[in-house]
Each structure stands twice: as structure tokens, then as C-alpha cells.
Amino acid sequence: MKKHSRIISVMALIMAITLLFTGCGFGGGDNTTTTQATDNSVVNDVVPDNMQVTDSVIVTPPSSTNAQTTASSSISTTASGSSSSSSSTSESTEATTNGNSEATTEAAAESTTEIKFDNYTVEGLQDLLFNTEDPNTAGKILEFAGFEYDAEQCIYYSQMEPLQRYFGFNYIYDMMAPIAGMYYDTKRIQFDYAGKDWMIQLWKGQYGITAGAEIGLYNKTDKIMQYDCASNDELITMSFDFYNQNEYVFSRGPEKHWWLTGFKVFHAGVPMAIDLDIVLEFPDVQMANAFEQGLKEVAKTSFLDPITYKRTAKTFKIHW
Secondary structure, rough: OHHHHHHHHHHHHHHHHHHOOOOOOOOOOOOOOOEEEEOOOOOOOOOOOOEEEOOOOOOOOOOOOOOEEEEEEEEEEEEEOOOOOOOOEEEEEEEEEEHHHHHHHHHHHHHOOOOOEOOEEEHHHHHHHHHHOOOOOHEEEEEHHOEEEEOOOOOEEEEEOOHHHOOOHHHHHHHHHHHHOOOEEEEEEEEEEOEEEEEEEEEEEEEEEEEEEEEEEEEOOOOOOEEEEEEEHHOOOEEEEEEEEEEEEEEEEEEEEEEEEEEEEEEOOOOOHEEEEEEEEEHHHHHHHHHHHHEEEEEEEHOOOOEEEEEOOOOOEOOO
């Protein structure tokens, strides 16, 4: 159990560091299979007269159930040392399958069950990492950083008052993301409203050992790159559904927020293969009009990973 606690603590520390740099602010084992091919032809080397050579070859073909198949081949070659030598070859091949039906069934079962880590299932590891009811788990670390765990969807997400809210947003954060193990695509939708420069930023991609997405709401009153996170009286209603390779994974919202996030634990996702169905509802038509102007500009330049939308009054349904 001590070994498990050490491993979990290290994983928690890595995730906590990753989380602190997000938003505001698996290699498998060797799967090579070596196969020894057999050749029915016999090469006659120079051997003394009346010398008999016997060779035994074991062949292990690849198999999805890892069943062991042993083939033993006895090759008897007799060579005479005259100028017009003649050779006769007799081959007898006997194949024996080693492995009973019970081993085959067990191997097949292992290939279909979920990943296990030292007798823990993926769900079990998630509960150990993010169950905030246990003060000895990594959940306390994430809770301190401003994140909560949704055990039903196996995701973690940002609270209303995480540490990142005190640091605002700067483009440098995105530039430094790969250092923290985050590889994502992002869209910045900028617009002017009520005397402020506003930005709604979207993210999707790989965040360390998770895949996830973010929606951030920011504004500023000067020309510097630093944005402030939207205040409580500036929140808008947000939601999104997360798809990976056209398969539904999880959803967030709808709720009033300035930074709506969701990160699927132990999940891999390439940004281009991730789709988001986003819904944004603005407090008034004026803000919705201003946002639409910025959204149109972004949609025009989105070629490789296009973004489309439909608007109804103050509500936008965005697909990216």
C-alpha cells in the first residue's frame, strides 16, 4: 500500500502542476513479435562422408490469444563425398499445440477488459486520485488548485474561484503550455462591448494524462496583452459536449461561468479528432451582436479545423 501511495502522490503532483498552467493563466510496451520462418529446402554444406546432420527448429507464430504453438522439425541429410554426389533428404514435421482451452480463454478475457495498474482498474485509480472525501488522496491537491472531480463522468473541472482567476490570462500561457505537457488547438474570439476589449477563448486537446476542453471569458480596458478574468456580474451561460473520434465522451454545463472546463482522466485525444458542440448565451442582444462580429472573423480563417455556428436571438450554437 505504501508503494501505491507513493505512485499516486507523484501522479497527483504532475497533474496539479499541469492544472496550475491551464486556461487562465501513453507509450505502450514493446509489441514487436519475432517470428522464425521455416524453409522446406535443405542447404547441403560440405560435410564428411556418411555424416548425418539433424536440426531442430522451434517456431512461435504470432497469435492474438498468446497461445503457444511449438513445431519441431527433424531434418535428416546424408551426403556422399564423390565428384557426382547425390543427396537424399527426409523431413518429418510434427506440430504440437501447447496451451489448453483455459489459458486461451483467460488470454482472450485479458484483451477485452479495461486497463489495470497494479490490480487497480482505471475507475479505481480515478477514485483514488480525485475522491476529495479522502484527505490522503490527490483530490485535496486538486481541490486546493481549484478543481473538482465528477466521479460519474470520470472528469475533473475548474471551480468558480480557482487559483488561475487571480492571475488573469496572457498569450504567454499558451506559448508555455507544451512545457507543462499540454498540446491543444485554440480559437480566440475578440470583440468590443461596453467600453472593454473582450475575448472568449476556446481550447481542445491533450492535457498531460487527460484530454479535455475549455471556454474562457476575459476582458481588459487597456492595450496590453494581459486580460482579466470576467467578474461575477459579467458571467455568461456556457455548455459544451465533448466528442473524440466522433464518439461522445462527456459534457459540461449549462451554467454561468467565466472558465468552463472538462478533462477526461486517462484519455488520449488529438486536437483535430476532437469535436466540441458549444452553446453560449449572452445577457443582451448588444453583447451577442458584438460577439458575432468577432466569431465571423475567426470562422473565415478556420480552414483545417473549421468552426461553424447558428444563432438564435442571444444564443449561439457553435460546432468546432
